[in-house]
Amino acid sequence: MTRKVQTIGFDADDTLWHNERFFHLTQQRFAELLADHAERADLDARLLEAERRNIGAYGFGVKGFVLSMIETAIEVTEGRVPGHVIGQILAAGQDMLAHPIELLPHARDAVEALSGQHHLLVITKGDLLHQERKLAQSGLGELFDGVEIVSDKRPDTYARIFGALPGGPEAAVMVGNSLKSDVNPAIVAGAWGVHVPHDLVWGLEHDSVPDHPRFRELPDLGGLAALVATLD
The missing domain is CATH 1.10.150.240 (Putative phosphatase; domain 2)
Structure with a gap:
């Protein structure tokens, strides 16, 4: 199936x-x-x-x-x-x-639980060399099927990335701490958006919580695999 x-x-x-x-x-x-x-x-x-x-x-x-x-x-x-x-x-x-990389709680377990069952991507903004180094140091790189380091995260960004993969945006989930960059534009593109809040948010990343059937929120990554199973 x-x-x-x-x-x-x-x-x-x-x-x-x-x-x-x-x-x-x-x-x-x-x-x-x-x-x-x-x-x-x-x-x-x-x-x-x-x-x-x-x-x-x-x-x-x-x-x-x-x-x-x-x-x-x-x-x-x-x-x-x-x-x-x-x-x-x-x-x-x-x-x-x-500065050395410090993984957030449950990050490794969540990625490992989903790796091999789904096509996993890192989709991140920032400096190319720095983000590549951080992913390498994290020890998570081999668990992902691809990495997209983009100049910004807009609906067309997610439409392009997810649209090139089986099922398109409708069969994709975007997980992140930023409503403005990770969740809302992914939902506009047609994907699911899962918000995992972080205590600290950059002033330019604030946005409103969407009232949308494809929005979900988790306190941390520990419940991600179970949540994805409900979407399947």
């Missing part, structure tokens, strides 16, 4: 492994470096706006974040930011790129 669900896509950052916590720690370090020039709330708002402006040029990930921090530091100091501060911002970015 052909399964109703044939493809399962997984987001990577903050779905399979921790990511946003390192951005938060670095942003705290950034605020300490510039404490004499801006209040924390104002600095955070200006950095977020810089990130929003720069996504089209730098994309998602650590490198764009570091460039946005440097740009914000120049702005709040009116061009007088000391060279050693720039150096510390760059060092913080290098620390983020080198």
Whole structure:
């Protein structure tokens, strides 16, 4: 019997492994470096706006974040930011790129339970080299049938990826922590969207919970295999 669900896509950052916590720690370090020039709330708002402006040029990930921090530091100091501060911002970015991978609870068990029964994909945004390194270090790479590292996640992104596979979007499930990037656009494309919330969410990833029959939510990945079985 052909399964109703044939493809399962997984987001990577903050779905399979921790990511946003390192951005938060670095942003705290950034605020300490510039404490004499801006209040924390104002600095955070200006950095977020810089990130929003720069996504089209730098994309998602650590490198764009570091460039946005440097740009914000120049702005709040009116061009007088000391060279050693720039150096510390760059060092913080290098620390983020080198940080070891920490899997989220139940991530390995969930992927192992579904591997071999469904076509599994990693579908993630971010810097190509960094995301490839993280997947390799995670130890999960061999369990997936494919990896899609995309510049953004929109309905047409999921329609293209799932549409090239048996059953199309209607036979696909997208699992992720972001309503804006992982769940809502996948549902618009015709797939199931499974939201697995993370405690930390980047300011540009907030979105509303959909009122849709193809929406599901889990507290963690521990119940994913059982949920997929109900969709089959």
